[in-house]
Amino acid sequence: MILLQVRRTLLALACSIFPLPLAAQVTASLDAGASRTTYADGAGLNAFIASPHVEFNRPWQSLTLDGSFAEFGDAAWSTQGQLRGSVFTPAFARRFRAELLGRAAGTAHQDGAQSGELEGHARLHLIGSHAGAWAGAGAGRAFNGIEWGSEWNIEAGAWMSSSLGTVSLVVTPRAIGSDLRFVEGELVTRTVRGPLELALFGGGRHWTRPSDVSTSLWGGVNAALWLNDHVAITAAGGGYPDDYGQGLPRGRYLTAGVRIATGRSAADLRPDLRRPELPQLGQPVTSDFRTRRVDDDVILELRAPRARAVEMMADFTDWTPVSLVAGEHGWWSLRVPVAAGVHRINVRVDGGAWGVPSGVTTVRDDFGGTVGLIAVGP
Amino acid sequence: MRPTSMGALRLVLALGVAGARPAAAQQPAASSLDTRLRSRVDDASRSRIVALVDSLAESGVARAPLNSKALEGVGKRASGTQIESAVRRLGADLQRARTALGAGAAEVEIEAGADALSIGVAPDVLTKIRAGRGNASALLPLATLTDLVSRGIPVDEAARTVLSLSARHSPDASYREAQQRAVTRERSPAAPGSVPPHAPAGLPAGKGRSPRP
Numbered sequence: 146m147i148l149l150q151v152r153r154t155l156l157a158l159a160c161s162i163f164p165l166p167l168a169a170q171v172t173a174s175l176d177a178g179a180s181r182t183t184y185a186d187g188a189g190l191n192a193f194i195a196s197p198h199v200e201f202n203r204p205w206q207s208l209t210l211d212g213s214f215a216e217f218g219d220a221a222w223s224t225q226g227q228l229r230g231s232v233f234t235p236a237f238a239r240r241f242r243a244e245l246l247g248r249a250a251g252t253a254h255q256d257g258a259q260s261g262e263l264e265g266h267a268r269l270h271l272i273g274s275h276a277g278a279w280a281g282a283g284a285g286r287a288f289n290g291i292e293w294g295s296e297w298n299i300e301a302g303a304w305m306s307s308s309l310g311t312v313s314l315v316v317t318p319r320a321i322g323s324d325l326r327f328v329e330g331e332l333v334t335r336t337v338r339g340p341l342e343l344a345l346f347g348g349g350r351h352w353t354r355p356s357d358v359s360t361s362l363w364g365g366v367n368a369a370l371w372l373n374d375h376v377a378i379t380a381a382g383g384g385y386p387d388d389y390g391q392g393l394p395r396g397r398y399l400t401a402g403v404r405i406a407t408g409r410s411a412a413d414l415r416p417d418l419r420r421p422e423l424p425q426l427g428q429p430v431t432s433d434f435r436t437r438r439v440d441d442d443v444i445l446e447l448r449a450p451r452a453r454a455v456e457m458m459a460d461f462t463d464w465t466p467v468s469l470v471a472g473e474h475g476w477w478s479l480r481v482p483v484a485a486g487v488h489r490i491n492v493r494v495d496g497g498a499w500g501v502p503s504g505v506t507t508v509r510d511d512f513g514g515t516v517g518l519i520a521v522g523p
Numbered sequence: 524m525r526p527t528s529m530g531a532l533r534l535v536l537a538l539g540v541a542g543a544r545p546a547a548a549q550q551p552a553a554s555s556l557d558t559r560l561r562s563r564v565d566d567a568s569r570s571r572i573v574a575l576v577d578s579l580a581e582s583g584v585a586r587a588p589l590n591s592k593a594l595e596g597v598g599k600r601a602s603g604t605q606i607e608s609a610v611r612r613l614g615a616d617l618q619r620a621r622t623a624l625g626a627g628a629a630e631v632e633i634e635a636g637a638d639a640l641s642i643g644v645a646p647d648v649l650t651k652i653r654a655g656r657g658n659a660s661a662l663l664p665l666a667t668l669t670d671l672v673s674r675g676i677p678v679d680e681a682a683r684t685v686l687s688l689s690a691r692h693s694p695d696a697s698y699r700e701a702q703q704r705a706v707t708r709e710r711s712p713a714a715p716g717s718v719p720p721h722a723p724a725g726l727p728a729g730k731g732r733s734p735r736p
Contacts, residue, residue: 306677337680374700460591463555464598486631487638487666489595499599506670508642511592511609512601518638518673520666 171407173199176379178402180215185387185394192217194402205233225252244268244281251288252391260391261288264296278303287321289392294322296390310336321389326354329386340371350386361386363395369404377404434502436521443483443521445490447502450475452494459490466493483521490517556590559597560606568603572610579614583621585630588637589614616640623649624661635665642672648682655689664689667698674705681705 176196183189192215201208211227227250234243246268251261268281284297302315311334318328331348347364365383372378384397433448447469449455455469455477462481469477469492491499491514501507501517510516556576560569572593580586592613596606620636621628623646628636636649652668653661664685671681688697 374704458598460595463559464591464594466598487635487662489591491599506673508638508669508673510595510599511612512596512599512605514599516595518666518669 174406176404180400182396182398184396207231221255223254240272242270260290276305287390296321327352342369379404442480444480446478448475449494457492460488487520563597564603572607584614584617624653632661635662638669643678652689670702671705676705
């Protein structure tokens with residue numbers, strides 16, 4: 146019975162993370178280029194690398210897939226991949242959000258060598274307008290090519306954003322198996338100046354078990370020069386530390402290549418230098434929102450599958466609440482004459498607080514809440 | 524019937540600027556405002572709000588958005604003081620927007636400019652946008668600017684983006700793409716360093732057990 150409950154819970158969690166609806170924001174990129182990597186044992190390898198990256202994002206979910214295929218000069222190859230999904234709670238206590246994150250990663254080589262890692266994290270984010278912090282803990286299992294081992298970590302981080310760029314610092318005590326303990330710290334900066342995106346990162350690892358191991362340091366710089374919104378020239382150089390979980394040795398690298406992307410935000414800069422979570426004005430009260438013009442009227446539709454009643458008030462209703470009509474698959478609609486232009490709207494579900502549908506431009510309303518700005522064509 | 528899909532409602536995606544009738548054309552009349560205010564606020568507040576709207580209208584500010592703002596406050600059960608403050612603030616933003624955009628600006632542009640000013644955009648940015656658009660409407664870039672800032676893009680960065688598009692006489696689709704990028708940034712929820720970055724993605728991973736520390 147317990148196993149059944151666990152299975153159901155895992156299934157529910159998986160369903161909440163992975164089957165993102167088609168309406169999700171999807172971005173993708175493909176990096177192709179050449180690299181020179183020198184590993185800890187002194188072996189140096191030149192490779193041609195192709196690295197696809199796909200992201201699915203919704204306000205409360207995200208799913209990221211990264212892959213890489215490397216072809217070496219002697220027809221040898223290696224491949225690696227990572228799948229990562231997060232679910233977020235709505236904001237609570239005004240400035241907090243919680244996150245559950247699952248991650249699976251692995252590598253495979255031509256000669257049959259393999260490694261892998263499964264990891265789960267829970268985090269609490271404190272979100273400010275230009276700065277924030279988070280704390281969390283995670284645990285998982287890793288396969289180093291020979292055996293599986295356990296690992297866990299706790300983390301605390303902070304970020305700050307300004308017109309100059311973004312800076313983040315994270316400190317992570319880690320345990321690998323029963324006999325390796327260390328604390329990692331990493332500082333990451335990212336800035337965008339016109340077509341140039343630049344990121345610098347540096348980190349250190351201080352050992353507590355064994356205690357006589359000297360501190361290791363690493364760092365690097367990544368750059369992308371965007372020729373247009375879809376093509377960039379990329380270059381990177383630096384070093385990274387040993388991965389004791391998967392048994393991957395540290396290395397130093399130089400890479401140069403080309404990125405083709407659905408947009409500049411796709412893949413952004415690597416390593417994992419995504420923008421910190423931004424503060425949101427209120428939370429969307431419904432999911433998808435769309436409009437259609439039919440003659441002189443506009444049909445406004447939004448999705449609220451579990452709602453019993455949905456109301457809208459807007460400048461075109463003289464700010465009088467109007468009930469929407471329930472349709473199929475959780476959609477609710479309202480047909481109303483609306484002149485072309487920018488309009489202000491609010492919606493509420495089941496008599497709750499007035500809010501703004503997901504995806505709609507949201508600004509403060511002067512009355513302690515928010516209002517959505519929508520545009521209606523002629 | 525001529526159904527026209529306007530897709531997901533980003534502010535600028537659906538905006539047909541050319542030939543757009545002012546939204547104010549269907550705004551409430553003053554008599555409606557007075558009646559609605561009577562149901563919500565005391566007589567003294569109602570008189571002050573109506574007088575304020577009249578005063579602003581006499582100074583050249585469009586009456587319709589002021590009436591609508593007051594009714595929004597009524598709909599949201601705001602107090603008379605809150606409604607009066609909101610109308611006064613909007614009136615000031617509309618006046619500043621009209622000054623920044625110039626005498627020839629359309630009412631919809633002025634309203635969009637007021638939205639931008641209300642979230643921290645400087646008036647000179649509005650002036651530059653208006654100048655960069657020539658005879659074309661500035662509604663689209665103004666709406667885009669508001670959208671970018673509302674999605675967390677710093678004001679300076681958003682202004683640079685829109686001014687750059689405006690200066691290059693970029694097509695409407697470029698504004699949509701700028702907005703789409705902002706949406707993606709907004710929805711990218713992972714905190715930096717959420718998973719230790721270490722090796723850049725795409726590098727061939729070394730194999731074999733890493734040496735013991």
